Amino acid sequence: MNIPMEQGILLAAILFCLGLTGLLVRRNVIFMLMSVEVMLNAAGLAFIVGGAAQGNADGQVMFIFILAMTAAEVSVALALIIRMFNEFKSLDIDKASTMKG
Amino acid sequence: MKEYLWLIVALPFVGSLVLAVAGGKISRLACAMIGVGTVTLSAVLSILIGLDFLNTNGTPFDQTLWQWIDVAGLSPNMAFHLDSVSLTFVFVITFVGALIHLYSAAFMWRDEGFARFFVFMNLFIGFMLILVLADNLLFLYLGWEGVGLCSFLLIGFWYKDPANGHAARKAFIVTRVGDTAMAIGLFILFMSFDTLNIQDILKSAPSTWAVGSGIAMTTAFLLLGGALGKSAQLPLQTWLPDAMAAPSPVSALIHAATMVTAGVYLIARTHVLFDLAPIVQTVIAVIGAVTLLIAGLSALNQHDIKKVLAYSTISQIGYMFLALGVGAWSASIFHFMIHAFFKALLFLGAGAVIWALRDEHNMFKMGGLWKKMPLVFWTFLMGASSLAALPLITAGFYSKDKIIWLAYASDQGSGWLWLAGVVGAFITALYTFRMVFVSFFGKPKAEPTKIPGMMMTIPLIVLAVLSLVGGFIELPDTMGPLTLFSDFIEKTLPVTAIADLGGTTEFIFQLITAVVVIGSVFLAYKLYFNKTFPATVPQRNPLQQFFFEGWGFDRMYNALIVTPLVFLSTIDKKDFIDQFYKGLASLAKGLNSILSSTQNGKVRWYAMILVLGAIITLTIILYP
Numbered sequence: 250m251n252i253p254m255e256q257g258i259l260l261a262a263i264l265f266c267l268g269l270t271g272l273l274v275r276r277n278v279i280f281m282l283m284s285v286e287v288m289l290n291a292a293g294l295a296f297i298v299g300g301a302a303q304g305n306a307d308g309q310v311m312f313i314f315i316l317a318m319t320a321a322e323v324s325v326a327l328a329l330i331i332r333m334f335n336e337f338k339s340l341d342i343d344k345a346s347t348m349k350g
Numbered sequence: 351m352k353e354y355l356w357l358i359v360a361l362p363f364v365g366s367l368v369l370a371v372a373g374g375k376i377s378r379l380a381c382a383m384i385g386v387g388t389v390t391l392s393a394v395l396s397i398l399i400g401l402d403f404l405n406t407n408g409t410p411f412d413q414t415l416w417q418w419i420d421v422a423g424l425s426p427n428m429a430f431h432l433d434s435v436s437l438t439f440v441f442v443i444t445f446v447g448a449l450i451h452l453y454s455a456a457f458m459w460r461d462e463g464f465a466r467f468f469v470f471m472n473l474f475i476g477f478m479l480i481l482v483l484a485d486n487l488l489f490l491y492l493g494w495e496g497v498g499l500c501s502f503l504l505i506g507f508w509y510k511d512p513a514n515g516h517a518a519r520k521a522f523i524v525t526r527v528g529d530t531a532m533a534i535g536l537f538i539l540f541m542s543f544d545t546l547n548i549q550d551i552l553k554s555a556p557s558t559w560a561v562g563s564g565i566a567m568t569t570a571f572l573l574l575g576g577a578l579g580k581s582a583q584l585p586l587q588t589w590l591p592d593a594m595a596a597p598s599p600v601s602a603l604i605h606a607a608t609m610v611t612a613g614v615y616l617i618a619r620t621h622v623l624f625d626l627a628p629i630v631q632t633v634i635a636v637i638g639a640v641t642l643l644i645a646g647l648s649a650l651n652q653h654d655i656k657k658v659l660a661y662s663t664i665s666q667i668g669y670m671f672l673a674l675g676v677g678a679w680s681a682s683i684f685h686f687m688i689h690a691f692f693k694a695l696l697f698l699g700a701g702a703v704i705w706a707l708r709d710e711h712n713m714f715k716m717g718g719l720w721k722k723m724p725l726v727f728w729t730f731l732m733g734a735s736s737l738a739a740l741p742l743i744t745a746g747f748y749s750k751d752k753i754i755w756l757a758y759a760s761d762q763g764s765g766w767l768w769l770a771g772v773v774g775a776f777i778t779a780l781y782t783f784r785m786v787f788v789s790f791f792g793k794p795k796a797e798p799t800k801i802p803g804m805m806m807t808i809p810l811i812v813l814a815v816l817s818l819v820g821g822f823i824e825l826p827d828t829m830g831p832l833t834l835f836s837d838f839i840e841k842t843l844p845v846t847a848i849a850d851l852g853g854t855t856e857f858i859f860q861l862i863t864a865v866v867v868i869g870s871v872f873l874a875y876k877l878y879f880n881k882t883f884p885a886t887v888p889q890r891n892p893l894q895q896f897f898f899e900g901w902g903f904d905r906m907y908n909a910l911i912v913t914p915l916v917f918l919s920t921i922d923k924k925d926f927i928d929q930f931y932k933g934l935a936s937l938a939k940g941l942n943s944i945l946s947s948t949q950n951g952k953v954r955w956y957a958m959i960l961v962l963g964a965i966i967t968l969t970i971i972l973y974p
Contacts, residue, residue: 272957
């Protein structure tokens, strides 16, 4: 079964926008992190769709890269979240606004 | 020995540098050892070099250290020129300086700025030595400005009182007026002679400039301006009384014994230029005569013991200027030396009294001190006698009498100048003994809290002896004649041309001076001895008040210069150009507050901005 490129890209765009909206409206930092994951996966999907349309494996290679990068990012982000919870006794990102000015 | 000349100058600088770097970390004793030690070594060296100089029959000695600048024909060296005049100054600076340093080590012991004090004092000695030893006018000017700086730093030494800071700024600004004139004079000299080397200028000036020519007169006037500022002569004398805000040893060293006589040195050093401008020389004599009278009358109406001495310094330097003006070069240098001895002594004595009475300056609140501080009293009395020029026994008599005599007898002298000198001598003796009688006799009104120790009394004793016997190296024709000092000075400076009036005339004139002085002391005795004065600031009638305020010069300068300048600058503060730059500043501030309000610390807000930016960028790329 062959999926047309336009539909794949459209799905990636919708996923990206969902993630972005989540990032902007959510205040809980864990949900924000999950939204970021969605956005990254949307980008990965766009690569795979593009690679499939070209008929080569470059897009999938890029996806592996993104996957590795995401793993590292998540580990750092989770560590930061733990520190933040220790500091502010909350996961509300708006509470962590002491760097203003 | 002579090749160590540079060491005399270098030692105080080294001391100053070491104290400036390490002063906070080493003990007071070490500070005092370095501060006093370096200057004492300089003094010993200067005596050794002086002996060497005498042995070689007074041949001038030059020592070039290195070339300072070499640009467009201006190539001054860091070089010293030692001759009899500079040697006399070096001797007085280092010797009196060392005694005063020793005294200050005890005087300033409890002061929190002990190390800082010696940094400035040593720096001052170094710059003053540069001033008198420099072989070119630019190097001299370096020393000239250096001592001005040290004077500023030391007048404002107790900087926590705003009045002291004000006095320091006043001294700096008023002398700056003279310094500017002097700098312009140096420019003219360099334009005319293509060099600033003093000896070269003195050699070529008579053949280049005609006597009384415009350029010679202008230059002489400009140099005189510098001398007037530094030496606190009319009309730039107003800074010196305020300079008494400095600690007493500073007043003794800088504002009495050495720095204020820099003007005398400058005129004596460049005497050839003044010979070429006879009118300027007359002006010098008249300024000296008027200054000595004006300052004398002011001294007569002071109640602050240091202010009496300050005005008396102005007055005595007036004598030196009078001598310079009538061409009595060696008499002027002689009076400089003797004055340095007795005025340093008087300031140190007054300092000891002020120190013992817990900072009491008003002499009407002292009284009866002669019994309680006998040593200070006796030495102070010797200094006072020398200042008042008591005949025969004091050094001050020989130096001042010589000036008064030459003011009449010299070719450039006149009866009026002589009269001013004699009246000045009368006033001097009167205010001096008023000071002695009021502060040391009468009912005791304050109890000394401490008695000066050895470190303070030794300088007093040495200076007291010098104030008495220092005059015997130069006796007038009627009593000697002995001319050791003038022979020594006249190796460098010209001999005073005097009209031949015969020994009898000179004797009569000396008698007049002596009688006037003794009469004045007697008058002071009648008016002030063992009288009871209320222990307050004395009542003054309007004329006395006028004298007390230094003849209203401060008020005049305030009205004529300071107030208009302040007024102009207040207007100027709001002018168009400033508005423009202020506008720029407030624009930058406004933009800054807008931008900084975007830094609100909210991560979601930042993400929003990021998205907005991405959208805008994409829009621009896709729809060009």
